[in-house]
Amino acid sequence: MHILITGAAGMIGRKLIDRLSSGGLPNSDEAVDFTLFDVVKAPVPQSSSGTIKVVTGDITAPETTINLVAGRPDIIIHLAAAVSGDAEGNFENGYRVNLDGTRCLFDTIRVESERLEYTPRMVFASSLAVFGAPLPNKIPDTYHLTPRTSYGVQKAVGEHLLADYTRRGIFDGIGIRLPTICVRPGNPNKAASSFFSSILREPLIGQEAILPVATTVRHWFASPRAAVDFLVHAATLPSSKLGPYRNITMPGLSATIQDQIEALKRFAGDRAASLICHEPDPVIERIISSWPENFDASEALRLGFRAEASFDEIIRAHVEDELSGKLEARKPCC
Amino acid sequence: MHILITGAAGMIGRKLIDRLSSGGLPNSDEAVDFTLFDVVKAPVPQSSSGTIKVVTGDITAPETTINLVAGRPDIIIHLAAAVSGDAEGNFENGYRVNLDGTRCLFDTIRVESERLEYTPRMVFASSLAVFGAPLPNKIPDTYHLTPRTSYGVQKAVGEHLLADYTRRGIFDGIGIRLPTICVRPGNPNKAASSFFSSILREPLIGQEAILPVATTVRHWFASPRAAVDFLVHAATLPSSKLGPYRNITMPGLSATIQDQIEALKRFAGDRAASLICHEPDPVIERIISSWPENFDASEALRLGFRAEASFDEIIRAHVEDELSGKLEARKPCC
Numbered sequence: 001m002h003i004l005i006t007g008a009a010g011m012i013g014r015k016l017i018d019r020l021s022s023g024g025l026p027n028s029d030e031a032v033d034f035t036l037f038d039v040v041k042a043p044v045p046q047s048s049s050g051t052i053k054v055v056t057g058d059i060t061a062p063e064t065t066i067n068l069v070a071g072r073p074d075i076i077i078h079l080a081a082a083v084s085g086d087a088e089g090n091f092e093n094g095y096r097v098n099l100d101g102t103r104c105l106f107d108t109i110r111v112e113s114e115r116l117e118y119t120p121r122m123v124f125a126s127s128l129a130v131f132g133a134p135l136p137n138k139i140p141d142t143y144h145l146t147p148r149t150s151y152g153v154q155k156a157v158g159e160h161l162l163a164d165y166t167r168r169g170i171f172d173g174i175g176i177r178l179p180t181i182c183v184r185p186g187n188p189n190k191a192a193s194s195f196f197s198s199i200l201r202e203p204l205i206g207q208e209a210i211l212p213v214a215t216t217v218r219h220w221f222a223s224p225r226a227a228v229d230f231l232v233h234a235a236t237l238p239s240s241k242l243g244p245y246r247n248i249t250m251p252g253l254s255a256t257i258q259d260q261i262e263a264l265k266r267f268a269g270d271r272a273a274s275l276i277c278h279e280p281d282p283v284i285e286r287i288i289s290s291w292p293e294n295f296d297a298s299e300a301l302r303l304g305f306r307a308e309a310s311f312d313e314i315i316r317a318h319v320e321d322e323l324s325g326k327l328e329a330r331k332p333c334c
Numbered sequence: 335m336h337i338l339i340t341g342a343a344g345m346i347g348r349k350l351i352d353r354l355s356s357g358g359l360p361n362s363d364e365a366v367d368f369t370l371f372d373v374v375k376a377p378v379p380q381s382s383s384g385t386i387k388v389v390t391g392d393i394t395a396p397e398t399t400i401n402l403v404a405g406r407p408d409i410i411i412h413l414a415a416a417v418s419g420d421a422e423g424n425f426e427n428g429y430r431v432n433l434d435g436t437r438c439l440f441d442t443i444r445v446e447s448e449r450l451e452y453t454p455r456m457v458f459a460s461s462l463a464v465f466g467a468p469l470p471n472k473i474p475d476t477y478h479l480t481p482r483t484s485y486g487v488q489k490a491v492g493e494h495l496l497a498d499y500t501r502r503g504i505f506d507g508i509g510i511r512l513p514t515i516c517v518r519p520g521n522p523n524k525a526a527s528s529f530f531s532s533i534l535r536e537p538l539i540g541q542e543a544i545l546p547v548a549t550t551v552r553h554w555f556a557s558p559r560a561a562v563d564f565l566v567h568a569a570t571l572p573s574s575k576l577g578p579y580r581n582i583t584m585p586g587l588s589a590t591i592q593d594q595i596e597a598l599k600r601f602a603g604d605r606a607a608s609l610i611c612h613e614p615d616p617v618i619e620r621i622i623s624s625w626p627e628n629f630d631a632s633e634a635l636r637l638g639f640r641a642e643a644s645f646d647e648i649i650r651a652h653v654e655d656e657l658s659g660k661l662e663a664r665k666p667c668c
Contacts, residue, residue: 144478145479150502157495
């Protein structure tokens with residue numbers, strides 16, 4: 001079994017590799033060879049049952065994708081992307097990486113499959129950024145894609161290409177629309193969504209965090225652990241189980257900021273929650289107001305995808321995976 | 335006023351130019367200069383109030399689109415496309431013309447608009463091929479795009495690009511999803527939809543036509559005259575009237591083959607209708623079964639787009655526009 005992961009140096013990529021290299025694929029004893037691709041060198045996992053090839057390069061360059069596909073990976077997990085803020089700030093680079101890069105990879109597989117029979121499983125990481133206001137309270141899989149960012153448009157285009165290349169038998173594709181990942185490890189960043197993670201992550205280690213929106217704001221979440229679950233499940237799901245659509249909204253937790261705070265209190269006490277400083281930011285409030293709040297993910301649930309059912313579970317996953325199960329909450333309120 | 339029309343040598347392009355060159359834009363006395371682009375030379379209209387420049391070339395070549403945009407047309411009507419059957423039969427050419435060509439045109443406008451303030455109206459001819467089975471009986475504008483052909487995917491991608499380039503203020507775009515055009519002048523062709531026109535067009539001039547599907551088949555139609563109306567209306571519609579979506583399903587007539595035949599009888603008698611020979615074709619029956627039957631086009635109607643309300647009107651438009659108002663129905667049944 002040979003798995004190619006693009007975007008392997010990213011947060012989700014690294015967690016996915018850790019999972020697959022330590023446990024392999026579910027219900028399989030087969031050794032796994034990895035090709036790990038990114039613009040920078042992906043870290044090599046500590047243990048692995050097979051070979052590991054680390055490749056760097058530009059995914060829009062055919063020589064890169066030809067090199068990646070030459071080993072005829074059985075499963076391709078395509079995570080590589082210019083992130084939302086980059087794609088919005090740099091029009092040309094966003095389209096280059098997210099549209100041309102995806103198409104370059106897909107087309108290299110097409111040429112390889114025309115040369116000699118080859119139909120790998122392709123898992124494409126899409127995003128709920130394909131949906132933008134006006135939106136219904138609960139969005140079904142049959143709702144039209146109306147992205148309000150260039151990143152969302154590029155992911156929507158990727159979904160359409162995935163469906164067409166699959167229909168033509170070039171690969172066997174599944175596009176999964178990931179929820180907002182929370183708690184995201186690391187430091188706060190300039191993404192409008194950054195606070196969803198920092199209002200939990202920082203108080204859990206005794207640091208202050210800023211909440212720029214009202215506690216009534218509702219959004220759609222899953223943990224990094226759930227995101228890795230989705231990718232592994234999509235990589236191994238028999239295509240015979242799939243319905244007519246190859247792009248599927250992943251399950252998640254529809255929760256308010258207040259739900260996040262209540263779970264934080266239950267987990268780390270009122271003192272941790274008191275580290276959250278409410279400093280309304282009209283710009284972030286406006287951006288967030290166009291984001292989806294809730295989805296009907298019944299198709300994904302039918303297919304066996306599973307997410308957390310509460311923020312207690314999401315926080316527990318973070319503390320176990322990032323803090324070795326230990327808590328620290330010492331500083332008083334701002 | 336300067337209007338650029340791509341795909342100007344096609345059936346709709348030529349009818350559009352005839353309309354605009356003889357009558358100009360609605361509610362305007364302004365002279366109209368034309369740039370007419372296609373892979374072959376577009377015919378020059380007989381009368382025109384302004385200059386006419388005919389350009390041929392490859393729309394995926396930047397030197398072509400730079401030349402087209404250099405004159406800074408106020409209105410661009412982008413009809414150029416590899417048609418459905420071509421795009422399905424020739425994967426690479428379909429994506430090249432319909433995706434790369436559209437993007438090349440859009441990006442040339444982006445560069446021009448960054449150089450010096452410029453925001454033309456862009457009318458993009460999309461298609462109901464962006465919708466594929468499974469479909470509800472009546473499809474709303476909020477229904478997701480699930481094309482079942484590469485042509486439909488390419489049109490869906492064009493819609494997403496149009497929305498993003500409009501959101502960014504690069505141009506002021508409107509994408510209009512045209513119904514199946516009927517009665518299409520000319521000869522029967524190999525398109526699966528060809529019979530929808532030929533079962534009216536041929537009997538109206540006393541010739542036989544083959545009907546490959548059941549008379550209960552329902553589909554969504556508008557005349558070539560209505561298609562030209564849509565394009566002219568989209569070219570001049572104030573953007574302040576538009577709602578949140580820039581891609582809109584055009585109104586049409588949801589009708590069965592039986593409705594077509596009854597209208598033919600009313601117009602040209604039972605003898606004309608008897609020239610239709612029912613020869614079921616399982617391949618065409620299967621293709622047609624995945625096509626949409628009816629739409630809720632209320633947004634387009636709100637914006638003032640109008641189509642025919644009966645097949646009597648569609649046949650009358652054909653006889654007036656193609657047959658100088660004269661009928662001929664002489665041969666007996668097959």
